[in-house]
Amino acid sequence: MVKPNFKFCFALLPTLFFLGSSFTVFGQSETSEKKEVKESTIQALMAYYHQDGNHSAVTGGTGTEFLEVYSTSINYYHTVDTNKTYSVHVGADIISSASTDRIDYEMSSASREDLRSSVGLGYSQTLQGNDVTLGGQLMFSLESDYASIGTEIYIAKVAKNQLSDWSFYFSAFFDDLRWGRLQPPYIVEAIGLIYPSELRYKEWFDIHNRYSYNFSFSYSRDLNKRMNLSFYPLFTYQQGLLSTPFHRVYFENQLEAKVENLPREKYASALGIQWNAFVTKRIILRTFYQAYLDNFGMTSQTAKLDVPIKLSPKFTLMPFIRYTHQVGTRYFKPYMEHNISDTYYTSDFDLSSFWSNSIGITTLITRRTEKSARWQIQRWSLRYAYYQRSDGLKSHMLSVFLDLGKKVQLPKMY
Amino acid sequence: MKITFFIALVTIIFCSSCTTVKPYQRAYLNDELMKPGTLDIEGLDQTVYQYREGALISGDRKGKGGCGCN
16 A cells, blocks of 8 residues: 655645746736636516415315415525526515405405515535536525425536436425414514414314425436427425314314314325427427326326427517316315214315316517626516316416526636 | 336337437527426416415425415
8 A cells, every 4th residue: 555655745835836836927818817707697586376266275165265476586696607606585475365364254354464485595516527516505484374494405417418417306394384473573483373263272283393305306318409308206205284274174964163184294206207399490399297196195197388489589479288187185075075083184175186277378588698797687578377277266377587697707816 | 107107118218219419409409498397487387386286396396485375
């Protein structure tokens, strides 16, 4: 075994230093041309959501599901030297919900309003000649009846021949379902789980946390000059309070309701496949299919088709259609159809059997020039989507997306 | 599900003999709309699908917590 010769290494240090400084002097004109590139991006998404239906889970699977959400989220990315990226996320949703107004059966003049806020901090670094990216993110979100801390780590790799890439993500969310953080006097400590007003005579659950662990993988491959194919397997494990404590369930031949109850563990898996193709010089097909199943007995299949049409190099029109068929959980029954002897029960129609479809259109405008030292709009999009479910739920979504960027090149100081 | 996994297996085998694309032939593949995954403007849509349907959505990571119980 060869022992490292430290004396020799120390002797070499001044020589290397001298050589390095010599190169700096002789190569001054070259090194001063080296640039430190700083690239910044702000992405803002503003959206409006309106929904109505007649199967609210708060009132046991019957009653209004009216809901309005004004949502804003902003992501800031700062990339230094093209391989280190810092990111900050802030978001806020203002929610007007008629159904959650029925928790107390004391109708306010306006529907109950809630605020959901979220923040996130992330960092990623590209290694090995830009082939491998490592990253992570910390997230926090807060509602009046919910607080969530999340973390995510990922690794992504691009093949040497650039034909394929894969990534692996692991994320964990630690949720607290207690209510009261956003209610006066705005104390940090939550008060407790909130039950429907007439069911507060006892504590229905002795836990208030929900833990979610997600493992997701993606593999993409270019099939030829115009097509690529991607696979997205996903596995999730959830543990804790998986039911919502202010959802009522009514039983046959019983007047009194109970609080929704679901098993304390859930395993779910999904496999998504995406095939994208430039079918003509101006038309792209983006197709997506997914199959899902979990241990609550729910299965679903989803198919989606986007057809971007490039009307000009800058302007794209993209109609889309999406269809889902869901087989509901074995624990679901509608209003007053559960048996009182059931162990687990829900009347939440989100977990029922149904088909749903969604149609809409997106316009995308893209700037075709390089980023400059000033903030400029790089892309903006406008999207409208209509969604309907076979149980009568209907919704409208309107979204606006803005992407601003700037790029600064500074001489590197040596 | 069996059909899905069969399709996936066949496609993986199919992909192993795909055409090589040279860097100068990537004009279509490098288009922003050819990138796999969801588009940035679909953020609210993905949230709504996750809340109004019981299934999780693969290829779209949960970006923030929230019960979706409204």
